[in-house]
Amino acid sequence: MEAPLPEPEPLKALIESLRRLPGVGVRSARRMAYHLLQHDQPGAEQLSRALSSALRDLRHCARCNGFTEEEICATCSNPKRDPSILCIVETPADQNMIESSHGYRGLYYVLMGRLAPLEGIGPDELRFDRLLKRVDDGLVKEVILATNFTAEGETTAHYLSELLQSRGIAVSRLARGVPAGSELEYVDAGTIAWALMERRST
């Protein structure tokens, strides 16, 4: 929705900037701008400050590539975690989901993306050289590939699997199957097919 009325420049610039957020179209951007300016000016100031401080103070952990203020992030420097297992995830959000399962006490490596040749994202863009250096620390015995079960996530897992196995590292992948609490009637056929193929003896 292009504004048919003349719009002041700072408002136009704010709407344009909000549109760059993922999942925000022009209507939402407009609504956000009006809301901030009319009903939450302290929120707007806070957001402006938070953005500049995050840009200034955050960097990538030298070990796991996640966001941190320090050289090494709190998770990587936690001595209670098992340094022999490394779980590779696409994003910090995925890392949080795995952590909240309470089923993992090893370390992480965050790719900050996935292979997407069509978008020009290859092994160089994802800095696989840094990942290989991380894996070669002499402590990592097993790498768990926890990229998403999408076409791109699977491609990334496949590529990394070949790369790491050629260096003699044990590589595993998260199990595919029927989600916990599901009724089979409502699970998609592809998932059922995987669950059949990867069935376990009890």
Add this chain to the structure above:
Amino acid sequence: MEAPLPEPEPLKALIESLRRLPGVGVRSARRMAYHLLQHDQPGAEQLSRALSSALRDLRHCARCNGFTEEEICATCSNPKRDPSILCIVETPADQNMIESSHGYRGLYYVLMGRLAPLEGIGPDELRFDRLLKRVDDGLVKEVILATNFTAEGETTAHYLSELLQSRGIAVSRLARGVPAGSELEYVDAGTIAWALMERRST
């Protein structure tokens, strides 16, 4: 989703600030923060700057209460518009929708909200005194109430209608009826009832 992993302070602050945007929950806020920091740092800088410049440079038009950089906005100072009709809307977004219908050449007044007693928004919060001063400029002959057709918008229209009519101003309301292009089968019964009640002879 509370992050189960320790999170650096600037990242936490950024996610909290993004959550204040309307329609943004913690998951979207997290996704936005990761996106800005990892894939669009220029976008983050731009948004931070746009926010502070909008806060610094925008104010309310002395005539229509919309956002402007000047004392009087471009729409209110446009000599081609008819100063005898004033259309009252809730938000600048509503104003844009009316303008894009190309069916209106009068002026506007933007309430920047609607009466919502449960949220503590009454005539004082919406500065109805300013609106009355605006209407009393000696040029306005008719006021069109274009608040939303929601409970709160209707209440606001009803209240304003009594207030303005008691001052001898002609007040009208947008017509209710079947939307253009609709099939009756898919229009809700309330709308049909209104359309019947307000039927026009042809």
